[in-house]
Amino acid sequence: MPADVISFARGAPSADILPRELVREAAARALESDWERALSYGTGRGHPGLCEWLAEFHGVDTSQVMIANGSLEAGVLLFERLVEPGDRVIVESPSYDRTLLLLHRLGAELTAVPLDADGINLSYLEETLELGPAPKFAHIIPTFHNPAGCTLSDEKRHRVLELAADNDLKIFEDDPYAEVYFEGHEPLPTMLSMDDAGRVIYASSFSKTVSPGVRVGYLVGPADDIAALAKRANENYISPNMLAESIVYELCVSGGLAENIDMVRHSLRERRDALVEALGELIPEAEFVVPGGGYFLWLDLADDVDSKELLAPAKDEGVAFVPGADFMLEGGASSLRLSFASVPAERVPEGVERLARALDRVRTAAAA
Amino acid sequence: MPADVISFARGAPSADILPRELVREAAARALESDWERALSYGTGRGHPGLCEWLAEFHGVDTSQVMIANGSLEAGVLLFERLVEPGDRVIVESPSYDRTLLLLHRLGAELTAVPLDADGINLSYLEETLELGPAPKFAHIIPTFHNPAGCTLSDEKRHRVLELAADNDLKIFEDDPYAEVYFEGHEPLPTMLSMDDAGRVIYASSFSKTVSPGVRVGYLVGPADDIAALAKRANENYISPNMLAESIVYELCVSGGLAENIDMVRHSLRERRDALVEALGELIPEAEFVVPGGGYFLWLDLADDVDSKELLAPAKDEGVAFVPGADFMLEGGASSLRLSFASVPAERVPEGVERLARALDRVRTAAAA
Numbered sequence A, B: 001m002p003a004d005v006i007s008f009a010r011g012a013p014s015a016d017i018l019p020r021e022l023v024r025e026a027a028a029r030a031l032e033s034d035w036e037r038a039l040s041y042g043t044g045r046g047h048p049g050l051c052e053w054l055a056e057f058h059g060v061d062t063s064q065v066m067i068a069n070g071s072l073e074a075g076v077l078l079f080e081r082l083v084e085p086g087d088r089v090i091v092e093s094p095s096y097d098r099t100l101l102l103l104h105r106l107g108a109e110l111t112a113v114p115l116d117a118d119g120i121n122l123s124y125l126e127e128t129l130e131l132g133p134a135p136k137f138a139h140i141i142p143t144f145h146n147p148a149g150c151t152l153s154d155e156k157r158h159r160v161l162e163l164a165a166d167n168d169l170k171i172f173e174d175d176p177y178a179e180v181y182f183e184g185h186e187p188l189p190t191m192l193s194m195d196d197a198g199r200v201i202y203a204s205s206f207s208k209t210v211s212p213g214v215r216v217g218y219l220v221g222p223a224d225d226i227a228a229l230a231k232r233a234n235e236n237y238i239s240p241n242m243l244a245e246s247i248v249y250e251l252c253v254s255g256g257l258a259e260n261i262d263m264v265r266h267s268l269r270e271r272r273d274a275l276v277e278a279l280g281e282l283i284p285e286a287e288f289v290v291p292g293g294g295y296f297l298w299l300d301l302a303d304d305v306d307s308k309e310l311l312a313p314a315k316d317e318g319v320a321f322v323p324g325a326d327f328m329l330e331g332g333a334s335s336l337r338l339s340f341a342s343v344p345a346e347r348v349p350e351g352v353e354r355l356a357r358a359l360d361r362v363r364t365a366a367a368a
Helices: A020-033 A033-040 A046-058 A071-082 A099-107 A123-128 A154-166 A224-236 A242-254 A258-284 A307-317 A345-365 B019-032 B035-038 B049-059 B071-082 B097-105 B124-130 B156-168 B223-235 B242-254 B255-281 B311-317 B346-368
Strands: A065-068 A088-093 A109-116 A136-141 A168-173 A200-205 A217-220 A296-298 A335-339 B064-068 B088-093 B109-116 B135-142 B170-175 B200-205 B217-220 B296-300 B335-339
Touching: A020 A242, A020 A258, A020 B019, A020 B035, A020 B124, A033 A242, A033 B019, A046 A065, A046 A217, A046 A242, A065 A071, A065 A224, A071 A099, A071 A168, A071 A200, A071 A217, A071 A224, A071 B223, A088 A099, A099 A109, A109 A123, A123 A154, A136 A154, A154 A168, A154 A296, A217 A224, A224 B097, A242 A258, A258 A296, A258 A345, A307 A335, A307 A345, B019 B035, B019 B255, B035 B064, B035 B242, B049 B064, B049 B217, B049 B242, B064 B071, B064 B135, B064 B223, B071 B097, B071 B170, B071 B200, B071 B217, B071 B223, B088 B097, B097 B109, B109 B124, B124 B156, B124 B170, B135 B255, B156 B170, B217 B223, B242 B255, B255 B296, B255 B346, B311 B346
Parallel strands: A088 A109, A088 A136, A136 A168, A168 A200, B088 B109, B088 B135, B135 B170, B170 B200
Antiparallel strands: A065 A217, A200 A217, A296 A335, B064 B217, B200 B217, B296 B335
16 A cells, blocks of 8 residues: 555645645734734624625625634534424435535435536426425535536526525525636626525635635525524624634735635646546546536446445555545445545546556456 | 723723734744644644643643634533433523523523532532432533632532532533633632543633634543544534634744733733722622632622613713623622723723712612
């Protein structure tokens, strides 16, 4: 087993693309100009300057924004508000494993709707809404999906909102990757921006655009929902991290955020390109949607291989991934998730070679 | 009404004693030497260096420590683990209002045990433990109590632990003020340090020794409890704020923390002294325990005044406080909490003059 595991498992940026200089400079400026807010208790909504910046960014009123210690914690607050044991919730298949865990923990009855290359399968979603009890909400990751790598098309975003209107359905639009696009154009409009009936609660984060360690995520939604969630946040932790939010705010207003996003897009596009090229050469039988941004590529192997049986030989070869079944209520056996955020581009071909060797070993063993 | 309200209401330091220079310097150093940990996801336990520092500080194994986004959030994790609706929990009377709220929210049946000048009333506690169903735990604020200002004596700490052993009772030792002592000697030993049976879970924080905006608190307790709580924390928010914890860690190891605590002790002692002197001169009929540290003084007015009726005239005079009843399940009508952390010493006499005038107005109105 090689000492240097190449890990496509972790949905986190490698250290070489963490913006240490930008954050150091922003911290110095924030603690010069904004020290009183950075060091004091805030409200459950978080840093007022950053709330205003986010409101402007999303074209909403400040009363519709709250910041939390990462968007996952914001999701927990929302789920605890909306979900009682036995409540039905629609999730995508595959979906983010931590979301599935949290909803299971609350006793939700999950209905999984499969994804197409352009996002959630609409006829399946329609059928799901026609049958069975009304769901509390649908959890949708519209852009550069984790784990599937696909993006919900503009047309489908509109259609999802129409279905939501027809069925009085709430949408939780979980969108942390939207800004990490590779193709040079603006991301697709959010469902939040298309919503005029208060049906969408939107979550995003600075984990991918600044860094995960700052733990700054946020929600945008109807003002009354946000007020109730901010009150609950205040009961639980008084205020989210004001120091980190002050530093992130400084990055937002100084242009450091935009500079960093450019760097992240460039680096991750190189990694994605290297991964797509190596997979095409070395594992040509596998199928995938080429992700237009984000962190993840979802690899469908041929049906003869169970990705959980691939784990041990992959470990022997010195490469890591997450089996597809971890992201599904059922199925996913012949799929796996590869994170290209965690592997520098020059290491990607070697990582895919190792994966291909592990695959050969599984197939050779099965043939024997 | 004066434009400049003097507020003894908020349990937070005034801006002039926030350590902006120290934190700015620590942030620069942390983002030089520790940037990778500061900017990356951690585990549910938080920053490993700070965990080690805290373990050494409390003389425990690192496996017994976890850091959270403030000690209140750590308490929420603990309460959600221990308390089912209908479970009995012992609290002090008065107690921290946010703790009472959180326990009520979980459906706990609270039994309030009164405080003496040297902490919880032991005969009342014994009687409580003899009668009724076994409590899940007792919540005790041993040092410079919020809101009561009193400190649990060394003898009583031992006796509480004996009672815990006799009754198989868990103790939640909620101790954020211990380091903010005024009298120049070391704080009393924690019940955690006396516990050899894994009955004590201890909480503290850097909110009072660094600043509230960093939102860094922690738990120390039995390794299996801490492991379960850290797992739950990881499910809820992946890791607490690594950037803020890296900066706090830098303050701990550089001596900046010790320097700041000295400054805070000095400033708050001046404020306490000014408050005690002004109360003795201007409201001599009121009774109180002189706090040996911390933020709070609990003022027992004569029985003729309801502190909620004092709120409106106090507002007219330009002074704020929190009525005692907010910290009690019942009673507290003739008491109020004064925070001296939030008022610079030179403003304290004017604040007490305003309070005395408000009291006169209530009494004059009652006599009329």
